[in-house]
Amino acid sequence: MEDELPRRREKFPFGLAHLGLDEVEREIPADEPPPLAPNAELTQIGKDIRRWDARNKVTGAALYTVDVHLPGMLHAAVLRSPLPHARIRSLDLSPAAALPGVHAVLTVVEPPADGASMVLRYVGQPVAALAADTPALAEAALRLIRVEYEPLPFVVDLDGARRADAPIVYPDSEWQKSPSAGLPAAASDLPITGNIRGPESKGSRGDIGAGFAAAEIVVDGTYDTQVQTHCCLEPHAIVAAWHEDGLDVWMSTQFTAGVRAQLARHFQLPLSRVRVRAEAVGGGFGSKSQIGVYGRTAVALSRLAKAPVRLVHRRDEEQMDSGNRSSSEQHLRIGARRDGTLTAISLHSYGSAGIAFGAGVGNMVTALYRCPHVESRQYDVFTHAGPACAMRGPGNTQGAFALEQGIDELAEKLAMDPLALRDVIDPSPVRREERRMGAESIGWTRCQPPGADQGPVKRGMGMAQSLWSANVQTNAACELRLWRDGRVEVLSSVQDIGTGVGTVLAQVVAEELGLQPEDIQVRIGDTEFPSGPPSYGSRTTASITPPARTAAWQIKEALFRSVASAWQVDPQRLTVQDGWIHLRDAPQQRISWQEATATLRTDRISAVAGRSDDYAGFRSRSGDAAMALNDLGGVQFAEVAVDTETGVIRVERVVAVQDCGRPINPLQIESQVQGGVLMGVSYALLEERILDIHTGWMLNPNLVDYKLTGAWDTPQIEVILLENYQGFSATDAYGIAEPANIATAAAIANAVYNAIGVRMRSLPMTPAKVLHALGAVSGGPH
Amino acid sequence: MEAFQWQQARSPAEAAALVTQTTAEAMLTLHDTPIAQQAILVKAGGVDMLDLMKEGLVNPLRLVDVSRLAELQGISRGSDGSLRIGALTTLAQIAADTGLRQSHAALAQAAAMAASPQIRNRATLGGNLLQRPRCWYLRSAAHHCLRKGGGHCFAFAGDNRYHAVFANHGCAIVHPSTPATALLAFHAQVELLHPQGQRRQVPLEDFFVLPEADMHRENILAAGEILTAVWLPPQIQTNRSIYFQVAEREAFDWPLAAVAVVMDLDAAGLCQEASIVLGAAAPAPWRARQAEALLRGAAIHGETAEAAGEAALAGATPLAQNAYKLPLLAALVRRAVLAAAALPQDPRAP
Numbered sequence A: 001m002e003d004e005l006p007r008r009r010e011k012f013p014f015g016l017a018h019l020g021l022d023e024v025e026r027e028i029p030a031d032e033p034p035p036l037a038p039n040a041e042l043t044q045i046g047k048d049i050r051r052w053d054a055r056n057k058v059t060g061a062a063l064y065t066v067d068v069h070l071p072g073m074l075h076a077a078v079l080r081s082p083l084p085h086a087r088i089r090s091l092d093l094s095p096a097a098a099l100p101g102v103h104a105v106l107t108v109v110e111p112p113a114d115g116a117s118m119v120l121r122y123v124g125q126p127v128a129a130l131a132a133d134t135p136a137l138a139e140a141a142l143r144l145i146r147v148e149y150e151p152l153p154f155v156v157d158l159d160g161a162r163r164a165d166a167p168i169v170y171p172d173s174e175w176q177k178s179p180s181a182g183l184p185a186a187a188s189d190l191p192i193t194g195n196i197r198g199p200e201s202k203g204s205r206g207d208i209g210a211g212f213a214a215a216e217i218v219v220d221g222t223y224d225t226q227v228q229t230h231c232c233l234e235p236h237a238i239v240a241a242w243h244e245d246g247l248d249v250w251m252s253t254q255f256t257a258g259v260r261a262q263l264a265r266h267f268q269l270p271l272s273r274v275r276v277r278a279e280a281v282g283g284g285f286g287s288k289s290q291i292g293v294y295g296r297t298a299v300a301l302s303r304l305a306k307a308p309v310r311l312v313h314r315r316d317e318e319q320m321d322s323g324n325r326s327s328s329e330q331h332l333r334i335g336a337r338r339d340g341t342l343t344a345i346s347l348h349s350y351g352s353a354g355i356a357f358g359a360g361v362g363n364m365v366t367a368l369y370r371c372p373h374v375e376s377r378q379y380d381v382f383t384h385a386g387p388a389c390a391m392r393g394p395g396n397t398q399g400a401f402a403l404e405q406g407i408d409e410l411a412e413k414l415a416m417d418p419l420a421l422r423d424v425i426d427p428s429p430v431r432r433e434e435r436r437m438g439a440e441s442i443g444w445t446r447c448q449p450p451g452a453d454q455g456p457v458k459r460g461m462g463m464a465q466s467l468w469s470a471n472v473q474t475n476a477a478c479e480l481r482l483w484r485d486g487r488v489e490v491l492s493s494v495q496d497i498g499t500g501v502g503t504v505l506a507q508v509v510a511e512e513l514g515l516q517p518e519d520i521q522v523r524i525g526d527t528e529f530p531s532g533p534p535s536y537g538s539r540t541t542a543s544i545t546p547p548a549r550t551a552a553w554q555i556k557e558a559l560f561r562s563v564a565s566a567w568q569v570d571p572q573r574l575t576v577q578d579g580w581i582h583l584r585d586a587p588q589q590r591i592s593w594q595e596a597t598a599t600l601r602t603d604r605i606s607a608v609a610g611r612s613d614d615y616a617g618f619r620s621r622s623g624d625a626a627m628a629l630n631d632l633g634g635v636q637f638a639e640v641a642v643d644t645e646t647g648v649i650r651v652e653r654v655v656a657v658q659d660c661g662r663p664i665n666p667l668q669i670e671s672q673v674q675g676g677v678l679m680g681v682s683y684a685l686l687e688e689r690i691l692d693i694h695t696g697w698m699l700n701p702n703l704v705d706y707k708l709t710g711a712w713d714t715p716q717i718e719v720i721l722l723e724n725y726q727g728f729s730a731t732d733a734y735g736i737a738e739p740a741n742i743a744t745a746a747a748i749a750n751a752v753y754n755a756i757g758v759r760m761r762s763l764p765m766t767p768a769k770v771l772h773a774l775g776a777v778s779g780g781p782h
Numbered sequence B: 001m002e003a004f005q006w007q008q009a010r011s012p013a014e015a016a017a018l019v020t021q022t023t024a025e026a027m028l029t030l031h032d033t034p035i036a037q038q039a040i041l042v043k044a045g046g047v048d049m050l051d052l053m054k055e056g057l058v059n060p061l062r063l064v065d066v067s068r069l070a071e072l073q074g075i076s077r078g079s080d081g082s083l084r085i086g087a088l089t090t091l092a093q094i095a096a097d098t099g100l101r102q103s104h105a106a107l108a109q110a111a112a113m114a115a116s117p118q119i120r121n122r123a124t125l126g127g128n129l130l131q132r133p134r135c136w137y138l139r140s141a142a143h144h145c146l147r148k149g150g151g152h153c154f155a156f157a158g159d160n161r162y163h164a165v166f167a168n169h170g171c172a173i174v175h176p177s178t179p180a181t182a183l184l185a186f187h188a189q190v191e192l193l194h195p196q197g198q199r200r201q202v203p204l205e206d207f208f209v210l211p212e213a214d215m216h217r218e219n220i221l222a223a224g225e226i227l228t229a230v231w232l233p234p235q236i237q238t239n240r241s242i243y244f245q246v247a248e249r250e251a252f253d254w255p256l257a258a259v260a261v262v263m264d265l266d267a268a269g270l271c272q273e274a275s276i277v278l279g280a281a282a283p284a285p286w287r288a289r290q291a292e293a294l295l296r297g298a299a300i301h302g303e304t305a306e307a308a309g310e311a312a313l314a315g316a317t318p319l320a321q322n323a324y325k326l327p328l329l330a331a332l333v334r335r336a337v338l339a340a341a342a343l344p345q346d347p348r349a350p
């Protein structure tokens, strides 16, 4: 359809700004603004603008879903399975329903299609739910529900689940109803044997046998990564109000418009009758992308009770049943010639997403390096554990831990510097530059041979690369409203989950209109406004800033027409700067913003723009999602100190060199990158969901025993941001959230190797594992 | 969490008279009467108590709050140099006390390394010594283990990475108190007030109970007894002490292994007396007696320290996942012995 629209040709800045810019010509839709100048020539974009909601958050005024209290609101509680695998022999909700103050009770677990009795597959799986006048009453009522469970054999660990005699999680085709972990490589038509599903072999190519035959050096190793949980500070939360004309929902979500679509489908309501709001959201990291069982449960309870219902997870519910990053066991072999060129990469991976599928390890091995023969076989292993879901750089974060250590190991065998080897095998000019900048900043020339330090505490340096794609949501729109009193509003259902997209919208609009960001009223997180993109897949800024700029430009053109007709000049002669509209060729003829908007014929004018295709086209698309580039990267360097007598690893410094197209708010990007690095340090050293293999329970379902990095464990983090212009859209901005997390653990592992001369192939790298790896512990490995 | 009543104690004696059970006793009976518990329990800073209540491990009918009782506050020094630390003294106060940092450096260091600044501001020494262990099975209402009156220890065949390497038969908790490691090295005593009004003073070493003696409690506190103070005997001028620990996180975490060393060196640099206590190693702070014996009369240098580290492991019976604690403990002992010998009293003062 877009092809039929009139287009025009424009010249865009192109390349890495700090190396000098070229130009590139693109054909763009006629109703989109002219190319945006490089950041150096702009006043709002590319500047460190303070967060639009900072004050509200710091003072506590920000409204999170957990703060929403509606008149007559009831409180939900969920009865959860105490067993990892059980058949429900009988379920009697009536004693709970009979308790005064309980207004709705329902069964959550679904019966299988054949009408057989219901089966539960993990500890914490919802069985039933109810809504009552108070939280305490709801908890008390739960205890009245009578359930008779028939315990069934279960398995929660990856090894156990792969044994021939393992208890089977899905004995029939029921796995097809299991949730998808939302990972990129979750094709649905893969074979399943026992608990093992796969292989997914996307990206495989060439003849792996020939590749290894041509190799002069081969490295191989097995790498394990743990299950990590999202640990959002605001738990999953929803307040649902079912009423006669439809449904009102407040939800702590990464995707208001998506939740609306899911609710409309599930409850058979028109889209227009479902309203979803998320004013402030306390983190998501992938776990708040969907309506989820808990969300549907709250809505169903509200419909039943005819009253608003609030459902908020406790921390243990968060930890056991709101998603996680799937585990992996990766068998990696790499073959190369003496000059470093790769001849073959073989990866066999097994990962568990619990009862979900999609535990792949991403496209690191198939897409990061030049290699003619690649075999990628990725298997899901079902276990009786809570379902995984997407989590910050899903797949590639696990994949990087193996691949980037394998490449370093190869470099050592080739007697090459790890950076020099990557110069040979990595086709990306952007990452080459990132390696150069990172090496300079960390002081790579100080890097010693492995284990060179004397004394028990040894220092080391390492680096790793990441791979992610520049994603775009094409179903993304933005409205600009200009009022006669001069007020400007930018509206979209896009939600700010802490990433700062509200600030970014204000900057983009202010830049276009010659105003200040604080002049722009940001109204987002409400599906009454045009549908915005999700806050996942690192695609929010890339999807919503181009339509925001386009709409602002269209509004500006309309305002210029209004002023031009008063002045009886050609609107083309007008421009706006610092709140004044003037003639380009005669700046003394000017009018203030307020006086200009007063010339409008009506009280309010409005423009709505949607996300058009990237000017150079997309590499792929599926549904509303499209991909502009598949090598949005980033390179990270780490410096560590390892105490070889205690096994303690201290990460002292991380240098993160990242690119995201045009940076719009460097301050916020830096903060995103720091968050990504912190999450990576935490993943590298501490975090681990621990399930008891004999009971199936999570042993650390709180934030004391589930360990996250704290202030003392935080390294010095330096962020270096590239300005990379491609001329792809009206803003040329892409995402940063996920790439910032992918390389960290691998960079730390490579630094640890450089420090102690022993490879840590299992996450998290705890003191116990380090001592074992160093041979300090008599007795079997941990 | 269930609803409960709250009562402000007006005196230690009143608190003692009101309290019906120890927290350990209340946890034992919880399994049979999960909701309607009749227990009246004592609460100081409430850090551990609140945790236990949130997990549904105790559901007291009433809490008796002693946290405002002036007579249980503060540190006082006797004319002989002995110290009395009131049970309500917070870990933060202990860590910051200038006198204590001089005379009992290891205790101040241990207090300073426990938990996090916020918790140390709230956590009392009495409550710290009486907090329940961190074994994650004990802390999970779903696991009715031996220590809670059940018939099974889940840790033995389960995940025991953080558990005890000494005296771990039957139940393998490690004692959770960081200050206790140092207190034992100083031969501290606890002062207890009985509901009938008697006060008794018990050496800390006798106060703690190993699983082989009683699986259901970590100490001999009787129902209604209030811990009023901790006494530290006077220190010899030449005493040097140090506390070292290793944890996975720098704060907000319990140690994986810890050691407190108190050493008396004579002018010739010979060790007259040493007490070496291991933390996070056993169900009670664990005296490394063989290491102590080895150092007595010896000159302190790299080799003796190394030997002390090895000797400290005597009798260890590591479980499937915690053998790493042995090299860790040995290294800590060696380092602490050397540090105690070579460094002035207060090497880590901020």
Ligand SMILES: Cc1cc2nc3c(=O)[nH]c(=O)nc-3n(C[C@H](O)[C@H](O)[C@H](O)COP(=O)(O)OP(=O)(O)OC[C@H]3O[C@@H](n4cnc5c(N)ncnc54)[C@H](O)[C@@H]3O)c2cc1C
Pocket: A704, B023, B024, B041, B042, B043, B044, B045, B046, B047, B048, B049, B050, B066, B087, B113, B114, B115, B116, B119, B122, B123, B124, B125, B126, B127, B128, B129, B130, B131, B132, B176, B177, B178, B179, B225, B226, B227, B228, B252, B253, B254, B255
């Ligand atoms: C994240 C975190 C990390 C931590 N890390 C550490 C650590 O590294 N090292 C460490 O040692 N501790 C650590 N702790 C534990 C913390 O120090 C203790 O929970 C705290 O000291 C308990 O003191 P309280 O005054 O709050 O006791 P309360 O919670 O009030 O009481 C604890 C127990 O003692 C009983 N009790 C309290 N006072 C008396 C009294 N005077 N007489 C009789 N009975 C009494 C109560 O009945 C209760 O059973 C940590 C805690 C947290 C939450």
Ligand code: SF4
Pocket: B135, B136, B137, B138, B145, B146, B147, B148, B152, B153, B154, B155, B156, B170, B171, B172, B173
């Ligand atoms: S170690 Fe002790 S507290 Fe832990 S499960 Fe075993 S018996 Fe219970």
